[in-house]
Amino acid sequence: MSDQRRPAGRQPDLGDMDVGDFRDAAHGVADRVADYLDGLERLPVVPRVRPGDVRAQLPAQAPARGEPLERILDDYARLIEPNVTHWQHPGFMAYFSSTASGPAILGEWLAAGLNSNVMFWSNAPASTELEQTVIDWLRRMYGLPAEFDGMLCDTASVSSLLALVAARHAVPGLDSRRRGLAGRDDVGPLVLYVSAEAHMSIDKAAIVIGVGTDGVRRVPVDEDFRMRPDALRRAIAEDRAAGRQPFCVVGTLGTTSSTSIDPAGALADICQAEGLWLHLDAAYGGNAAIVPEYRGLFAGWERAQSIVVNPHKWMFTPFDASLLLFRDAEAFRAAFSIVPDYISTPSGDVRNYNEYGIQLGRRFRALKLWMQIRWFGVEGLASRIHEHCRMAQELTAWVDADSEWERMAPVPLSTVCFRWIGRGELSDDVVEAVNRGILEAVNATGRYYLSPTRLAGRYTLRVTIGNPRQTMTHVRGVWEALREAAADVVHGGS
Numbered sequence: 001m002s003d004q005r006r007p008a009g010r011q012p013d014l015g016d017m018d019v020g021d022f023r024d025a026a027h028g029v030a031d032r033v034a035d036y037l038d039g040l041e042r043l044p045v046v047p048r049v050r051p052g053d054v055r056a057q058l059p060a061q062a063p064a065r066g067e068p069l070e071r072i073l074d075d076y077a078r079l080i081e082p083n084v085t086h087w088q089h090p091g092f093m094a095y096f097s098s099t100a101s102g103p104a105i106l107g108e109w110l111a112a113g114l115n116s117n118v119m120f121w122s123n124a125p126a127s128t129e130l131e132q133t134v135i136d137w138l139r140r141m142y143g144l145p146a147e148f149d150g151m152l153c154d155t156a157s158v159s160s161l162l163a164l165v166a167a168r169h170a171v172p173g174l175d176s177r178r179r180g181l182a183g184r185d186d187v188g189p190l191v192l193y194v195s196a197e198a199h200m201s202i203d204k205a206a207i208v209i210g211v212g213t214d215g216v217r218r219v220p221v222d223e224d225f226r227m228r229p230d231a232l233r234r235a236i237a238e239d240r241a242a243g244r245q246p247f248c249v250v251g252t253l254g255t256t257s258s259t260s261i262d263p264a265g266a267l268a269d270i271c272q273a274e275g276l277w278l279h280l281d282a283a284y285g286g287n288a289a290i291v292p293e294y295r296g297l298f299a300g301w302e303r304a305q306s307i308v309v310n311p312h313k314w315m316f317t318p319f320d321a322s323l324l325l326f327r328d329a330e331a332f333r334a335a336f337s338i339v340p341d342y343i344s345t346p347s348g349d350v351r352n353y354n355e356y357g358i359q360l361g362r363r364f365r366a367l368k369l370w371m372q373i374r375w376f377g378v379e380g381l382a383s384r385i386h387e388h389c390r391m392a393q394e395l396t397a398w399v400d401a402d403s404e405w406e407r408m409a410p411v412p413l414s415t416v417c418f419r420w421i422g423r424g425e426l427s428d429d430v431v432e433a434v435n436r437g438i439l440e441a442v443n444a445t446g447r448y449y450l451s452p453t454r455l456a457g458r459y460t461l462r463v464t465i466g467n468p469r470q471t472m473t474h475v476r477g478v479w480e481a482l483r484e485a486a487a488d489v490v491h492g493g494s
C-alpha cells in the first residue's frame with residue numbers, strides 16, 4: 001500500500017479515510033488525550049476567553065475541499081482544547097463533577113469504532129445483551145431488588161421524561177397515548193408533586209407531556225431541604241378537592257443545590273395509599289448506594305415505580321450515561337411501543353430497546369460501563385465514592401471549626417454548602433456581596449472552579465467532590481483559596 005500512498009494532505013476523491021492513515025492518526029489522538037490528562041493541572045479550570053473569542057477564529061464556511069488531518073488537529077490543539085472548561089480537572093468542584101475515567105474513555109472509543117445502533121436485538125445483538133447485563137449489574141450494585149429492569153438514556157432529564165410519560169399512561173381511563181390531553185373536558189388537570197428543591201428537568205418534562213408548569217406542585221421542604229410528607233399529603237388532598245388529578249410524585253435523592261435526600265419510604269407510603277406513581281430522581285446521589293454503608297440514606301427507594309441514576313455524574317463514566325430503572329417494563333412498552341412495517345423487530349425473548357422510550361436509534365453506552373465496572377471492580381468504585389464522602393467530611397469539619405464561616409446544609413454525601421459570615425454582624429446583603437466576591441476570586445485563580453446556589457434564600461457557596469483524581473491536596477487547596485479570597489475581599493474593601 002505504501003507505494004500507493006497519496007501525497008500528504010490529499011484526500012481520496014471517493015471513499016473514507018485510508019485505514020492505514022486512520023491507524024496512524026488514532027495513535028496520535030491517543031497520545032494527545034493522554035498528554036491532556038497528564039497536563040490538566042497546568043491549565044486554568046475555566047479558560048480565559050470572552051464570548052465570541054473562539055467563534056471569531058473559526059471560518060464562517062465549511063471548506064469546499066478536504067483538509068489534511070494534521071492541520072485539523074493543530075487547530076484542535078490551538079483553538080478547542082485550551083478553550084473548553086475542563087470538567088476533567090481535579091479543581092473542577094462546581095455543579096456535580098462529571099469525570100471520564102481512563103477505562104471508560106477507552107470503551108467510548110471502541111463504541112465509536114463499532115457504531116452499533118442499539119435499536120433492537122437483531123441489529124445490535126451483543127450491544128443489547130451487554131446493556132441488559134450492565135443494567136442488572138448496576139441494579140445489584142445499588143442493592144435494588146430483581147423486579148427492577150431498565151434502560152440506558154442520555155441524561156436524567158430524558159430518563160425522567162420517559163418515566164413521567166409512563167406515569168401518565170398508567171392513569172386509569174386517561175388513554176392519553178391515543179387521545180392526547182388537549183381539548184378534553186372529561187379529565188381534570190393532571191398534577192405532579194416535587195419538592196421545592198427539585199431539579200428543573202421535572203418542570204421541563206411537565207412541559208413536554210402536556211401537564212404544564214401549572215401542573216407541577218412544589219411541596220415545601222423541612223429545615224434540611226427534604227420534602228415534607230405532611231405537606232405532600234395536604235397538597236394532594238387539596239388538589240383532589242379542587243377537581244384536579246394527582247398522578248405522580250417525584251422525590252429527589254440528592255438535590256442539586258444541597259444534596260438533600262427526600263424520605264423515600266414516606267413518599268412510597270403516600271403514593272401507595274393514593275394510587276400515585278413514585279419516580280425518584282437520584283441522578284447524582286444514587287451512585288452512593290454502591291457503598292453499602294450509605295444505602296440506608298435511600299431506604300424505601302426500592303418501592304418506587306421508576307428511578308434515575310446518572311453514572312456520568314458520580315461513577316466516572318464519560319458523558320453521557322443515565323440509567324433509568326423501572327419496576328414494570330410493560331408500563332413503558334405500553335406507553336411507547338410502535339412497530340411499523342419498515343422495522344421488522346424480532347419477536348421472542350429478546351429486548352428491543354426502542355420500544356421502551358422515544359428514541360429509535362440509540363448509542364451503545366453499555367460498553368464503556370462494562371469496561372469501567374470491570375476495571376475498577378464494584379469495591380474499587382465503592383471505595384472511591386466513599387473517599388469522596390470522607391474528604392467532604394474533612395472540609396465540613398474545617399468549615400464548622402471556623403467561626404467566620406457558616407455551613408448551610410447537612411452533608412450526607414460529597415457536597416459541602418457554606419458561606420462566609422465574618423463576625424456575624426453584617427447584613428445578608430453585605431454577606432452576599434462578599435461571598436460573590438469570594439467565588440469570583442477563587443475561580444479567577446484558575447486552580448479551582450466553584451458554582452454558587454441559593455438555600456433558604458441565602459447565597460451559598462458549594463464545593464463538590466467526585467473526581468477519582470481528587471485528593472486531600474485539592475480539598476485543602478480549595479479551602480485555603482477560599483480563606484485567602486475572603487481576607488482579600490474583606491480587606492480589599494469591596
Ligand SMILES: *Cc1c(COP(=O)(O)O)cnc(C)c1O
Nearest residue numbers: 155156157199201256281283284
Ligand atoms: C444534574 C441533575 C439532573 C439533570 O441531569 P442531566 O443528566 O444533565 O439531565 C437531574 N436531577 C438532579 C437531581 C441533578 O442533580
